[in-house]
Amino acid sequence: MNAYSERFKEIRKVLNLSQIKIAEKLEIASSVIGDIERGTKEPSRALILALASKININPNWVLLGIEPMFLDQPSIKEDSGSKEVEELRKALEEKDNQLKEIMKDPNVIKAQKYEQEIADLKKSIDEIQKEYDEIKAETSQSVEQLKDKVISLQEQLLLRNTGTNTI
Numbered sequence: 001m002n003a004y005s006e007r008f009k010e011i012r013k014v015l016n017l018s019q020i021k022i023a024e025k026l027e028i029a030s031s032v033i034g035d036i037e038r039g040t041k042e043p044s045r046a047l048i049l050a051l052a053s054k055i056n057i058n059p060n061w062v063l064l065g066i067e068p069m070f071l072d073q074p075s076i077k078e079d080s081g082s083k084e085v086e087e088l089r090k091a092l093e094e095k096d097n098q099l100k101e102i103m104k105d106p107n108v109i110k111a112q113k114y115e116q117e118i119a120d121l122k123k124s125i126d127e128i129q130k131e132y133d134e135i136k137a138e139t140s141q142s143v144e145q146l147k148d149k150v151i152s153l154q155e156q157l158l159l160r161n162t163g164t165n166t167i
Helices: 004-017 019-026 032-038 047-053 059-064 080-105 109-136 143-161
Strands: none
Touching: 004 019, 004 047, 004 059, 019 032, 019 109, 047 059, 047 109, 047 143, 059 080, 059 143, 080 109, 109 143
């Protein structure tokens, strides 16, 4: 089992949905949910985006376990955007170190694909940080309005990255 499988099971438990019902809500085959929960498949970016847009699940929670589970729960405090970005950077650095170890094994075929995904995620985080800094400098909006902007930016980044993956 992996973290994704545990998180998908937790989503279903919290929402009290069967694999079939959650698959219907996400407009995917229920076998995809089963594969993820068994740990034989990882969720695609498109699926993570569908969780966010259709069920209101926080992509950061699915990917990295960063609370809250649901997007509408208040979690962003003043100046915490940088903290969240830093947490993402640390998590990606750990994944990068894991990938470097995997790359030492000549039998691992998918290592280069994962390394590119890590590089893409790092670039996305840098873009989020830059946009966050610009938003903070240009506006005196309330914390609630800033939360909405950050969530919107995350959704936009997920949409940009869904072109290469399928559910």
